[in-house]
Amino acid sequence: MSTKVVIKQSTYFDSVSLMSLSTKANQIEGVEQAVIAMGTEMNKEVLKNVGLLTPELEAAKSSDLMIVVKAATEELAESAYVQIEELFTKKKGGSKGASEIKYPTIDSAAASIPEANLAIISVNGAFAAREARKALENDLHVMLFSDNVSIEDEIALKQYAHEKGLLMMGPDCGTAIINGVALCFGNAVRKGSIGIVGASGTGSQEVSVRIHDFGGGITQLIGTGGRDLSEQVGGIMMIDGIKALEADAATKVIVLISKPPAASVQEKVLAQVKNCTKPVVVYFIGGDEEAVVAAGGHFAKTTKEAALKAVVLAGANEDEINKRALNWPLIEEVRAKLAPEQKYVRGLFCGGTLCDEAMYLAMETFADVYSNIQKNPDYKLKNIHESKAHTYLDMGDDDFTNGKPHPMIDPSLRIARFLQEAKDPSVGVILMDFILGFGSHEDPVGVMLPAIVEAKAQAAKAGRHLEILGYVMGTDLDTPNFDEQVKKLMDAGVTIASSSTNAGLLAREFVVKGA
Amino acid sequence: MRIQALSGDADFCKKLASSSFHGFVHSVFERTINLKCLDDNELYTIACNKLDNGPNTLVIDLPSLSGMEVAEGDPVYGKGDELIVGSGVFICMRQATKWEAHLPSYPCDIDVLRENVAFMKQYVDAKGKTGGMKMSSRPASLFERETSRMLNERAEALSIELAKGNSESASEQAVRLVGLGPGLTPSGDDFLVGLCIVYKMQNIPCCLSCRFFEKVVESSRELTNEISSITLKKAASGKVRESLVDLLRCLTQGSREELLPALEKVVGIGSSSGTDMALGLICGLERNLEAGGNVCLPKL
Structure with a gap:
C-alpha cells in the first residue's frame, strides 16, 4: 500500500464542493481511501483512528486542506492524486491570480x-x-x-x-521606467544614458520613444504626477528627480518634461537646473526659452526637439541621425485635395501631452483653436461634445473619463466622436494618436479601422476628401508590433506621421491653404 | 463594476457608516466572498442574492459572485455608503435594508414546541443529509464512517452533560466537537451553532454559564478554521443567519405549514451543514423540554 499526502496551505473550498470532490476521489479506480478535509486537530484524530495519519499531516493547520490518497501502489496513488488535482482545477475554474503571491x-x-x-x-x-x-x-x-x-x-x-x-x-502618475522596467504605461526602449523626469505621462513616453528612434537610450524615467509643478506642490518631485538623476552615474543627460508650470515653480526648477552638473534639456510646453537658456538649460520647443537635443548631448553624431523632416510634397498634395470649406483640424487624442503639443503648434498659426484643455478660457470648449473651428480633444482627460475607462483601454468613445467629426464638411483633417506599449490596448489601430473605412467611404460618397492623419507612438520593441499597426493604417488610407511633433505640424500645414 | 447591496447586518452597516473599513479579501467562493477586516480582525461576508442575511454579512444584488473580478488578497476599503473590493468592485450600501438577528424567546406554552421538535426530528431522520452528524448507511470512506461515529459519540456525551446541567463538563465535551468534520464548516461546529442559539434564547429553562460559550469560542480559534470560528463566535452571542432564526421562531410558535419551509431551507444549507445545525437545535431543545418550565429567569 502507498499513501500520497498533500497539504494545501490556507486553502478554502465550500463544503458542497469538498464533499463532492471527496466522493469522486473515493471512486477513482485503484483508490482504497481518499480523504479531503480541513487540517483541524479533530480531523487529524480521525485520520489517526483510521490509520492514515503521517508526521506530515500532523503538521497541518486548521486553515490548511489535507489531501490523502491511499492506493495499492505508489503509481496508483500518484495517478489518483493527479485526477483529484484536475477535479480541484475544474472546481476553482480559473480564478484569477491563482499562481500569484x-x-x-x-x-x-x-x-x-x-x-x-x-x-x-x-x-x-x-x-x-x-x-x-x-x-x-x-x-x-x-x-x-x-x-x-x-x-x-x-x-x-x-x-x-x-x-x-x-x-x-x-x-x-501613469508612466515610469525604473531600471529598464516600464511601470503602468510605458514603451519598450533601449537602455542608455538619458534620464527623464516627466510631469506628463504621454509626453514622457513620446520623448523616450523618440530618443529610442534617434538611436539613444534611457537610464530612468521618473514620473512626478501632473500637479507636481503647480504653485501648491512646488515641483518637489521634479527637483528631487533631477537630484536623483544627477547622482546616477549612468545618466549623462537629463530631460525635463511638463505642461506649462506655475511661474514660481519654473523658477525653482530652473534654479536646480542651474546647479546641476549634467546637461539638462527642458521641454515645458509653451515654455520660456530665455529663462531656460539663462539657467544654463537646453530649451526644446517640441518633444522631438527635446529627444534630439538629448541624444546629441549624450554623444550621438547629429549628422548621422534621421531627423524625419516634414514631407512638404505630401503637404502640397493634401492641400490640393481639400476643398476650400475644409478648413479645420479635429484632433482626437488618447495622450494628453500629445494633444497639448499639437494644439500649441496649431496655435502658432491659427487663432481659433479650441480644446477641453485650453488654458485660455476664451478657447476652452463650453460643450465638450461639440467641436468648434480647430478642436483638439484630450479624450483621456477627466472630462471624458469620469466613470469610464481611459481611451487607451476602451476606444469606444473616441470611435463615436471620430464618426461625428468625419461627417462635418468643414473638417479637412482628423488627427489621432495610437499608443502602443505596456498597459495600452492590445490592438489600438485594429479597433479603429472599421470606423476609418466607414468615414472615408462616406466622405467619398459626399464628394470630398477626408484626410485622416495618424501617429503611432511606439518602438520596434513594443507590443503590438509597430510596423504592423502602421501598415494597417496605411492600408486604410491613413497618412502616417513619424512623431507627435510632426503630427501636429502636418495637421496644421494640411489646412493652411483653406484657413 | 457597481453593485447594489440589498441588505446588510446592522452592525456591519453601522461599522461602515461610522468608521472606515480596511482589510483584504480572505477567501472567494461562488456565492460568498469573505473579507478580513484589519481593524477588528473579524471576517465579514459578501453574499449573493440567493443567500439569506447573516451576522457580518452584506447581501448584494447578484445571483452569483463567480463573475466578479475579485481574488484572495485584494484590498478592501469601505467608507460611508460604499465598500470597495479590489480595484474595480464598488458595492453601494445606500439602499441596503438593515437586518439584525433577533432570537425568539423560549415559549411559555411548550406544547407547540414539543410537537414541532418531534416533527423536525422525523424530518431530519428522513430527509437530512448524511456525511456529518447523520451517518450514511453507505459511507464513502472509512474516514467518513469514523468521523460520523466520533461526532455522534461526542454529541451524545455533550448531551448527557447538558442534561445534568453541568456547564463545565458540557463545555469540555463541546470543545471535543470543534473542528470535527471534513467540510469548510466542520459538522461539529455546525452542531454547536445550532445548540448555542437554543441556549441564547430568552427565558431558556436550562441556562448555560457564560464560561461555556467563552470556552467554545476560545477553543475555536485554534481548533477550527477562521471562517467557521467566526460563525461559532457569533452564534455564541446569539447571532446566526436569518434562516436559522426563522426556523427557531417557527419551532417555538409556528404551525406545521410554517415550519416545513423553514426546515427545508435550513436542511438545504451546504453539504451537511444545515442538517448538522438542525441536529444541534434538536439536541438543545430536547434537553430543555426535558427540564421543563422556565426555571432560570423569573416570569414577570
Whole structure:
C-alpha cells in the first residue's frame, strides 16, 4: 500500500464542493481511501483512528486542506492524486491570480519581500494617500497611479518622501521606467544614458520613444504626477528627480518634461537646473526659452526637439541621425485635395501631452483653436461634445473619463466622436494618436479601422476628401508590433506621421491653404 | 463594476457608516466572498442574492459572485455608503435594508414546541443529509464512517452533560466537537451553532454559564478554521443567519405549514451543514423540554 499526502496551505473550498470532490476521489479506480478535509486537530484524530495519519499531516493547520490518497501502489496513488488535482482545477475554474503571491497589506508585502524598494499603488483615491504613506514608512519608493488624491495629501506625501530620500511619483502618475522596467504605461526602449523626469505621462513616453528612434537610450524615467509643478506642490518631485538623476552615474543627460508650470515653480526648477552638473534639456510646453537658456538649460520647443537635443548631448553624431523632416510634397498634395470649406483640424487624442503639443503648434498659426484643455478660457470648449473651428480633444482627460475607462483601454468613445467629426464638411483633417506599449490596448489601430473605412467611404460618397492623419507612438520593441499597426493604417488610407511633433505640424500645414 | 447591496447586518452597516473599513479579501467562493477586516480582525461576508442575511454579512444584488473580478488578497476599503473590493468592485450600501438577528424567546406554552421538535426530528431522520452528524448507511470512506461515529459519540456525551446541567463538563465535551468534520464548516461546529442559539434564547429553562460559550469560542480559534470560528463566535452571542432564526421562531410558535419551509431551507444549507445545525437545535431543545418550565429567569 502507498499513501500520497498533500497539504494545501490556507486553502478554502465550500463544503458542497469538498464533499463532492471527496466522493469522486473515493471512486477513482485503484483508490482504497481518499480523504479531503480541513487540517483541524479533530480531523487529524480521525485520520489517526483510521490509520492514515503521517508526521506530515500532523503538521497541518486548521486553515490548511489535507489531501490523502491511499492506493495499492505508489503509481496508483500518484495517478489518483493527479485526477483529484484536475477535479480541484475544474472546481476553482480559473480564478484569477491563482499562481500569484498576494499580500493583503503593504506592511506584510514589505516584510515578506525585504529586497523590494518600490511600491506601485493603484487603489481608490480616497484611500491612496494612506497606502502611499505606509509604503514610504516601509522605506519604499512610491509610484502612485491613483488620482483623486487631495493636494494637501500630495504635498504631505512628497515632503515626507523628500525627508526620507525617497521618490514619491504621483498621485496620478501613469508612466515610469525604473531600471529598464516600464511601470503602468510605458514603451519598450533601449537602455542608455538619458534620464527623464516627466510631469506628463504621454509626453514622457513620446520623448523616450523618440530618443529610442534617434538611436539613444534611457537610464530612468521618473514620473512626478501632473500637479507636481503647480504653485501648491512646488515641483518637489521634479527637483528631487533631477537630484536623483544627477547622482546616477549612468545618466549623462537629463530631460525635463511638463505642461506649462506655475511661474514660481519654473523658477525653482530652473534654479536646480542651474546647479546641476549634467546637461539638462527642458521641454515645458509653451515654455520660456530665455529663462531656460539663462539657467544654463537646453530649451526644446517640441518633444522631438527635446529627444534630439538629448541624444546629441549624450554623444550621438547629429549628422548621422534621421531627423524625419516634414514631407512638404505630401503637404502640397493634401492641400490640393481639400476643398476650400475644409478648413479645420479635429484632433482626437488618447495622450494628453500629445494633444497639448499639437494644439500649441496649431496655435502658432491659427487663432481659433479650441480644446477641453485650453488654458485660455476664451478657447476652452463650453460643450465638450461639440467641436468648434480647430478642436483638439484630450479624450483621456477627466472630462471624458469620469466613470469610464481611459481611451487607451476602451476606444469606444473616441470611435463615436471620430464618426461625428468625419461627417462635418468643414473638417479637412482628423488627427489621432495610437499608443502602443505596456498597459495600452492590445490592438489600438485594429479597433479603429472599421470606423476609418466607414468615414472615408462616406466622405467619398459626399464628394470630398477626408484626410485622416495618424501617429503611432511606439518602438520596434513594443507590443503590438509597430510596423504592423502602421501598415494597417496605411492600408486604410491613413497618412502616417513619424512623431507627435510632426503630427501636429502636418495637421496644421494640411489646412493652411483653406484657413 | 457597481453593485447594489440589498441588505446588510446592522452592525456591519453601522461599522461602515461610522468608521472606515480596511482589510483584504480572505477567501472567494461562488456565492460568498469573505473579507478580513484589519481593524477588528473579524471576517465579514459578501453574499449573493440567493443567500439569506447573516451576522457580518452584506447581501448584494447578484445571483452569483463567480463573475466578479475579485481574488484572495485584494484590498478592501469601505467608507460611508460604499465598500470597495479590489480595484474595480464598488458595492453601494445606500439602499441596503438593515437586518439584525433577533432570537425568539423560549415559549411559555411548550406544547407547540414539543410537537414541532418531534416533527423536525422525523424530518431530519428522513430527509437530512448524511456525511456529518447523520451517518450514511453507505459511507464513502472509512474516514467518513469514523468521523460520523466520533461526532455522534461526542454529541451524545455533550448531551448527557447538558442534561445534568453541568456547564463545565458540557463545555469540555463541546470543545471535543470543534473542528470535527471534513467540510469548510466542520459538522461539529455546525452542531454547536445550532445548540448555542437554543441556549441564547430568552427565558431558556436550562441556562448555560457564560464560561461555556467563552470556552467554545476560545477553543475555536485554534481548533477550527477562521471562517467557521467566526460563525461559532457569533452564534455564541446569539447571532446566526436569518434562516436559522426563522426556523427557531417557527419551532417555538409556528404551525406545521410554517415550519416545513423553514426546515427545508435550513436542511438545504451546504453539504451537511444545515442538517448538522438542525441536529444541534434538536439536541438543545430536547434537553430543555426535558427540564421543563422556565426555571432560570423569573416570569414577570
